Amino acid sequence: MSYTGQFRVWRGDADGGALADFRVEVNEGEVVLDVLHRLQATQAPDLAVRWNCKAGKCGSCSAEINGKPRLLCMTRMSVFEHDEVVTVTPMRTFPVIRDLVTDVSYNYTKAREIPSFTPPAGLAPGEYRMGQADVGRSQEFRKCIECFLCQDTCHVVRDHEENKESFAGPRFLMRIAELEMHPLDVADRVSAAQDEHGLGRCNITKCCTDVCPEGIKITDNALIPMKERVADRRYDPLVWLGRTISRRRD
Amino acid sequence: MTDTERHEYDVLVIGAGGAGLRAAIEAAEHGLRTAIVCKSLFGKAHTVMAEGGCAAAMGNVNENDSWQVHFRDTMRGGKFLNNWRMAELHAKEAPDRVWELETYGALFDRTKDGRISQRHFGGHSYARLAHVGDRTGLELIRTLQQRIVALQQEDYAETGDYEARLRVFAECTVTELLTEGGAIAGALGYWRESGRLLVFSAPAVVLATGGIGKSFQVTSNSWEYTGDGHALALRAGAELIDMEFVQFHPTGMVWPPSVKGILVTEGVRGDGGVLKNADGKRFMFDYVPAVFKGQYAESEEEADRWYADQENNRRTPDLLPRDEVARAINTEVKEGRGSPHGGVYLDIASRMKPEEIKRRLPSMYHQFKELADVDITAEPMEVGPTCHYVMGGIHVDPDTGQSRVPGLFAAGECAGGMHGSNRLGGNSLSDLLVFGRRAGLGAADYVAGLGRRPVVRDAEIDAAAEMTLAPFAPTAPGVASENPYTLHAELQRMMNDLVGIIRTEAEMAAALDRLGELRERLHDVVVEGHRQYNPGWHLALDLRNMLMVSEAVAASALMRTESRGGHTREDHPGLDPQWRHRVLRSRCPRGPGDDAVVPRVVVEPAERVPMREDLLALFDVAELEKYYTTPELAGHPAGHSAGSPQGGTA
Numbered sequence: 001m002s003y004t005g006q007f008r009v010w011r012g013d014a015d016g017g018a019l020a021d022f023r024v025e026v027n028e029g030e031v032v033l034d035v036l037h038r039l040q041a042t043q044a045p046d047l048a049v050r051w052n053c054k055a056g057k058c059g060s061c062s063a064e065i066n067g068k069p070r071l072l073c074m075t076r077m078s079v080f081e082h083d084e085v086v087t088v089t090p091m092r093t094f095p096v097i098r099d100l101v102t103d104v105s106y107n108y109t110k111a112r113e114i115p116s117f118t119p120p121a122g123l124a125p126g127e128y129r130m131g132q133a134d135v136g137r138s139q140e141f142r143k144c145i146e147c148f149l150c151q152d153t154c155h156v157v158r159d160h161e162e163n164k165e166s167f168a169g170p171r172f173l174m175r176i177a178e179l180e181m182h183p184l185d186v187a188d189r190v191s192a193a194q195d196e197h198g199l200g201r202c203n204i205t206k207c208c209t210d211v212c213p214e215g216i217k218i219t220d221n222a223l224i225p226m227k228e229r230v231a232d233r234r235y236d237p238l239v240w241l242g243r244t245i246s247r248r249r250d
Numbered sequence: 251m252t253d254t255e256r257h258e259y260d261v262l263v264i265g266a267g268g269a270g271l272r273a274a275i276e277a278a279e280h281g282l283r284t285a286i287v288c289k290s291l292f293g294k295a296h297t298v299m300a301e302g303g304c305a306a307a308m309g310n311v312n313e314n315d316s317w318q319v320h321f322r323d324t325m326r327g328g329k330f331l332n333n334w335r336m337a338e339l340h341a342k343e344a345p346d347r348v349w350e351l352e353t354y355g356a357l358f359d360r361t362k363d364g365r366i367s368q369r370h371f372g373g374h375s376y377a378r379l380a381h382v383g384d385r386t387g388l389e390l391i392r393t394l395q396q397r398i399v400a401l402q403q404e405d406y407a408e409t410g411d412y413e414a415r416l417r418v419f420a421e422c423t424v425t426e427l428l429t430e431g432g433a434i435a436g437a438l439g440y441w442r443e444s445g446r447l448l449v450f451s452a453p454a455v456v457l458a459t460g461g462i463g464k465s466f467q468v469t470s471n472s473w474e475y476t477g478d479g480h481a482l483a484l485r486a487g488a489e490l491i492d493m494e495f496v497q498f499h500p501t502g503m504v505w506p507p508s509v510k511g512i513l514v515t516e517g518v519r520g521d522g523g524v525l526k527n528a529d530g531k532r533f534m535f536d537y538v539p540a541v542f543k544g545q546y547a548e549s550e551e552e553a554d555r556w557y558a559d560q561e562n563n564r565r566t567p568d569l570l571p572r573d574e575v576a577r578a579i580n581t582e583v584k585e586g587r588g589s590p591h592g593g594v595y596l597d598i599a600s601r602m603k604p605e606e607i608k609r610r611l612p613s614m615y616h617q618f619k620e621l622a623d624v625d626i627t628a629e630p631m632e633v634g635p636t637c638h639y640v641m642g643g644i645h646v647d648p649d650t651g652q653s654r655v656p657g658l659f660a661a662g663e664c665a666g667g668m669h670g671s672n673r674l675g676g677n678s679l680s681d682l683l684v685f686g687r688r689a690g691l692g693a694a695d696y697v698a699g700l701g702r703r704p705v706v707r708d709a710e711i712d713a714a715a716e717m718t719l720a721p722f723a724p725t726a727p728g729v730a731s732e733n734p735y736t737l738h739a740e741l742q743r744m745m746n747d748l749v750g751i752i753r754t755e756a757e758m759a760a761a762l763d764r765l766g767e768l769r770e771r772l773h774d775v776v777v778e779g780h781r782q783y784n785p786g787w788h789l790a791l792d793l794r795n796m797l798m799v800s801e802a803v804a805a806s807a808l809m810r811t812e813s814r815g816g817h818t819r820e821d822h823p824g825l826d827p828q829w830r831h832r833v834l835r836s837r838c839p840r841g842p843g844d845d846a847v848v849p850r851v852v853v854e855p856a857e858r859v860p861m862r863e864d865l866l867a868l869f870d871v872a873e874l875e876k877y878y879t880t881p882e883l884a885g886h887p888a889g890h891s892a893g894s895p896q897g898g899t900a
C-alpha cells in the first residue's frame with residue numbers, strides 16, 4: 001500500500017529559490033502534510049512549513065498544490081495518481097519568508113482597519129437576546145479559519161501588489177458583512193466598505209468561494225449582499241438626503 | 251548580547267490561546283503595557299481546536315442548574331482532589347465570563363427564547379455547555395482575538411499607534427525565563443521567522459502555554475503542546491502538581507494511521523451517539539463504577555428516554571467521565587471485541603437524520619469525510635483513546651494565579667489543580683476565561699504594588715542565549731550526532747507504551763531509565779541549516795521541555811500507588827482514600843553537577859488543603875465516604891453517614 005511518490009517543493013527565501021525534486025515514501029490515508037513531514041524527518045530537516053493543528057481547524061498550512069490554493073493537512077494523497085508529480089509552492093500573493101512559509105501580515109493589517117463589534121449602549125452582559133435564525137447568517141462567516149486562501153486567490157491582489165493598500169480582500173470584506181448582519185451591532189460600515197475597503201473592486205468572480213476550505217459562500221452570502229446595501233444607500237434619494245442633512249449638522 | 255532585540259513591558263503573557271488572550275485583555279484594561287508572545291500565528295493557538303463547548307451554569311436550558319451543581323460535578327469528575335477553591339471560583343464566575351464574550355461580539359448557538367443554548371456533556375448534570383456547533387474553540391479564540399484588536403483600535407485612536415500598549419509577538423518562542431533574586435525579571439526567546447533572539451524585560455509573566463500531549467504518540471494535540479510553560483516554570487523555580495494525571499480522551503480517530511489521535515468531540519455522545527463493540531453491543535452499561543452506581547441509566551430504554559425527558563430518567567453511561575469511558579474502550583479492545591482498526595464503534599448514523607447530524611456536528615462530518623472517507627450520517631465511526639489533556643500543571647494561588655516565584659503567574663491548561671485527577675469536558679474553555687482573567691488581574695496588582703522592578707542581568711541573557719543556540723554546535727570529535735526528529739519519535743513511542751492509560755511500577759521505572767538515555771542523547775543533537783524558520787532547531791529546543799515534563803509525569807505516576815482519574819495503575823487498581831489528601835509536587839532542585847540542558851526533576855508528596863466546610867456540606871456524607879477517610883469527615887455538618895438526605899443541597 002506504500003509507494004514512492006514524486007514531489008517538487010519550492011525551496012528558497014525572499015531572494016529567490018527553485019523547485020527541488022524529492023522521491024519519498026507515501027502511505028495509505030496520508031495527506032500532503034504527512035509527506036512533507038517525512039521529508040523533514042528524512043531528507044530536508046530544515047524544510048520550512050507552517051502548520052499547527054493538522055486537522056483543518058487552524059488555517060495555518062495554506063499553500064498551493066499543483067497551482068491550487070489548498071490546506072496541506074486536508075489534501076489527501078489519494079487524490080493524486082501514484083506516478084503523478086505533486087508540486088507544492090508557497091501562496092503566491094504573499095511575500096515568501098522561506099520555503100513554503102509566507103508573510104501573511106497583510107491580513108492582520110487589514111483586520112485592524114475594520115471597526116470592531118459595537119454593542120448597543122445600556123445592554124448588560126447576560127441580557128443579549130438573539131434568535132437562531134438571526135445569528136445564522138453571521139455564524140456562517142464566523143466559521144472562517146483565517147487560512148487566507150481566499151485572499152491568496154483573489155485576482156484583485158494576486159499579482160497586483162499595488163492594490164493591496166486599498167483592498168481588504170474577501171476575508172475582511174466578509175468580516176464587514178458579518179458585523180453588519182450581527183443582530184445587535186450598532187455601528188455602520190456600509191459606506192466604508194465601498195470607500196475604504198475596496199468592495200467596489202470585487203467583480204464577483206467567486207474564485208474566493210471556490211477555494212474556501214470551510215465551504216463558506218463568501219461571494220453569494222457576504223459580498224453580493226454588501227454590494228446591495230451599498231447600492232441601496234447610494235441610489236436611495238431619501239437615504240442620500242438624510243445623510244446630507246446629518247452631515248450639515250455635524 | 252548587544253545584537254539582541256530588547257523590549258520592555260509591564261506584563262508579558264506567554265501564550266495566545268484562550269487563557270493568554272483573556273489575561274492580556276485584563277492586564278491591558280488595567281492600563282498596563284502588555285505583550286503577548288506565541289509560537290504560532292495570532293488566532294491559531296490550540297484553543298482553536300476545541301469543539302464541544304464551554305461549561306457555565308447559566309441555567310438557560312435547565313433552570314435547576316446553579317454554581318453549586320457545577321461545583322459538585324467538577325469535584326466528582328476530578329475524584330475529589332481538585333483544588334476546591336479553584337473549582338468554586340470557576341463554577342461561580344464562568345457564566346459572567348461567557349456573557350462577557352457576547353459583549354465582545356461572540357455568536358453562540360441560541361435557545362428558542364434567544365438566549366445562549368447549552369448542550370449535554372459527560373459528567374455534567376444538566377445541559378451546560380455554551381457552544382457554536384462543534385467549533386466552539388474557534389468562536390472563543392476569534393472573539394478574544396477581535397477584542398484585542400478592538401483594544402488596539404482604541405489605542406490607535408488615542409495615540410496613532412495600534413501597538414502603543416498592547417502588542418502581539420507572533421511566531422516567537424520563549425526559551426527561558428529570566429529572574430533576579432528569585433523574582434521574575436523577563437524572558438528570552440527567538441523569532442521563528444528569522445531565528446533572531448529577543449529579550450523582554452517585564453516584572454510579571456503570565457504563562458498560558460497549554461499542554462504536553464506532543465510527548466505522546468497518539469494525541470489530539472497540536473505541535474505546540476510540548477510542555478514549554480511547565481518546563482519554563484520548573485527551571486525558574488516554580489512547582490508543578492498532579493503531573494501523573496493525564497487525560498486520555500475516549501474518542502480519537504483510529505484510522506487511517508496518519509490521522510490517528512485526531513479528536514472526535516464528546517458532543518457526538520452528548521447529542522445522542524452511542525458506543526458499541528464489534529458485537530453491536532452498547533457495552534458502557536457494563537462499566538459503571540461503584541462510585542457512580544445509581545447515577546446512570548441501567549437500560550438502553552431508560553438511556554434513550556433521557557435525551558427527551560431528563561427529569562424522570564437517568565443519563566446514558568456513554569456520558570460517564572472520560573477516564574471511565576477510555577478505560578472501558580481499552581478493555582473491550584484488549585478482550586477482542588474491538589473494531590477492525592483497534593477501536594470501537596461510535597454510532598450516530600442510526601440515531602439521527604443525516605441533515606440533523608450535519609447541522610449539529612458539521613466539522614465531525616467534514617473531518618471523517620475528508621480524512622477517512624467515512625460518511626458519519628450513514629456508517630459508524632471507529633474510535634479509540636487519545637492523549638488529550640494534562641490535569642497537572644503549575645502550582646498557583648487560586649485567586650491570583652501566582653506561582654511561588656514572585657511575578658510568575660499561570661493560567662489555562664499549563665496551570666494545575668482546577669481539574670483534580672480528571673477534567674470534565676467543557677470545563678477547560680471556561681477555566682481559560684475565569685483564570686485567564688484572574689491571572690491578568692493578579693499580574694496587574696502585583697506590578698502596581700512593586701517598589702523596584704527586578705533587572706535582567708547580562709550574564710543571564712548570555713547563558714540563556716547560549717543554551718538556545720547550542721543545537722547548532724557540532725558534537726565533540728568522534729561523537730555521532732543525533733537527529734531531533736528521531737529522538738522525538740522515540741520519546742513519543744516510549745511515553746505511549748509505558749506511561750499511557752494503564753501503568754505499572756515496572757513500566758514507570760523503565761520509562762525513567764529511557765528518559766535518562768534520551769537526556770544524554772539530546773546533548774548530541776545537531777541541527778542542519780541556518781536559523782531562519784528552521785523546524786529541526788525548534789524541535790531540538792522543544793525536546794528539552796518535553797523530557798523534563800515527561801520525567802515529572804513518569805516519576806509522579808511511579809509514586810502514586812492507586813488508580814484515580816487520569817492515572818490507572820494495574821498493580822494498584824483501587825481508589826485509596828489515603829492518597830486523596832496527598833498531592834505530588836514536582837520541582838527542579840538544581841543541585842551541583844545537574845544537567846544544564848535538561849535539569850533533573852524531583853517529586854515529593856505533600857498534604858492537600860482540606861475543603862472549606864460550607865463547600866464540603868454541599869455533598870452528601872454517603873458520597874464523600876467513598877473518597878474520604880473517616881477522620882477527614884469529622885467536620886461535616888451532617889456528621890457521620892447513615893440516612894443523610896439524598897442529593898444534598900441544590
Ligand SMILES: Cc1cc2nc3c(=O)[nH]c(=O)nc-3n(C[C@H](O)[C@H](O)[C@H](O)COP(=O)(O)OP(=O)(O)OC[C@H]3O[C@@H](n4cnc5c(N)ncnc54)[C@H](O)[C@@H]3O)c2cc1C
Nearest residue numbers: 265266267269289296297302303424460662663676678679
Ligand atoms: C481537539 C481538542 C478539542 C477540545 N475540545 C474542548 C472542548 O470542547 N471544551 C473544552 O473546554 N476544552 C476542550 N479542549 C481542551 C482545550 O481546548 C484546551 O485545554 C485549551 O484550549 C487550552 O488553552 P490554553 O489557553 O491553556 O492554551 P492554548 O490555546 O493551547 O495556547 C497555548 C499558547 O501558548 C503558546 N506557547 C506555548 N509555548 C510557548 C513558548 N515557548 N513561547 C511562546 N509561546 C508559547 C502557543 O503558541 C499558544 O499560543 C479540547 C482540546 C483538543 C485538543
Ligand code: SF4
Nearest residue numbers: 154202204205206208
Ligand atoms: S468574488 Fe470578489 S473577492 Fe472573491 S475572488 Fe472574485 S473578485 Fe475577489
Ligand code: SF4
Nearest residue numbers: 144145147148150212
Ligand atoms: S473565508 Fe474561507 S478561504 Fe477565506 S480565510 Fe476564511 S476560511 Fe480561509
Ligand code: FES
Nearest residue numbers: 052054059061073
Ligand atoms: S494545520 Fe491547521 S489547518 Fe492545516
